[in-house]
Amino acid sequence: MKLSTIGFTKKTAQRFFELLKSSGAQRIVDVRLNNQSQLAGFAKRNDLAWLAREICGMDYIHIPNLAPTKELFNDFRQGKIQWADYEPRFRDLMTTRKIESTLSKEMVSDGCLLCSEDQPHFCHRRLVAEYLNEKWGGVELNHL
Numbered sequence: 001m002k003l004s005t006i007g008f009t010k011k012t013a014q015r016f017f018e019l020l021k022s023s024g025a026q027r028i029v030d031v032r033l034n035n036q037s038q039l040a041g042f043a044k045r046n047d048l049a050w051l052a053r054e055i056c057g058m059d060y061i062h063i064p065n066l067a068p069t070k071e072l073f074n075d076f077r078q079g080k081i082q083w084a085d086y087e088p089r090f091r092d093l094m095t096t097r098k099i100e101s102t103l104s105k106e107m108v109s110d111g112c113l114l115c116s117e118d119q120p121h122f123c124h125r126r127l128v129a130e131y132l133n134e135k136w137g138g139v140e141l142n143h144l
Contacts, residue, residue: 001105001108001109001110001136001138001139001140002024002025002109002110002139002140002142003108003109003110003111003112003113003129003132003133003139003140003141003142004023004024004025004111004112004113004141004142004143004144005112005113005114005115005120005123005125005126005129005141005142005143005144006019006020006023006112006113006114006115006143006144007114007115007116007117007118007119007120007123007125008041008042008043008114008116009116009117009118010118011118013041013042013051016042016043017051017052017055017056019144020052020055020056020058020112020144021055021056023112023142023144024110025058025110025111025112026058026059026110026111027058027059027060027061027110027111027112028048028049028052028058028059028060028061028111028112028114029061029063029066029107029108029111029112029113029114030045030048030060030061030062030063030114031063031066031067031113031114031115031124031125031128032062032064032067032114032115032116033064033067033068033069033070033073035048035062043114043116045060045062048060048114058112061107061111063103063107065097065099065102065103066094066099066103066113066124066128067124068086068090068093068124069093072086072089072090072093083122087127090124090127091127091131094127094128094131099128099131099132100131100132100135100136103132105136108132112144113125113128113129119143120143126143129141
């Protein structure tokens, strides 16, 4: 199974869609908690779904169950916890949610996990991808 990840910040729309188009992904799998923020620009839910279809011929799906809780997200963003605390708490959340059982492989196979963070190092999209690989095996991961 091929699975890509991408963040939209620090990218122009042109660069973002070029990366998506060249990735071979068939759909954007939006794993953000809030996909309608005014700060998201071209990556707002409805705009992104339309642009992905028109520019890349890709589908769009939002799976909020792959996002952190609002509390966990805010604790990290506000500096109440560090990444070393965030990561195991988010992994525990995925385990509790049993995402490997409640998510069909078809939904994410040949997909691209989308979040806002520019790089995957401190982003939950990387944790989702790694978790799914641990549970399902055979995930070929590509961070765009």
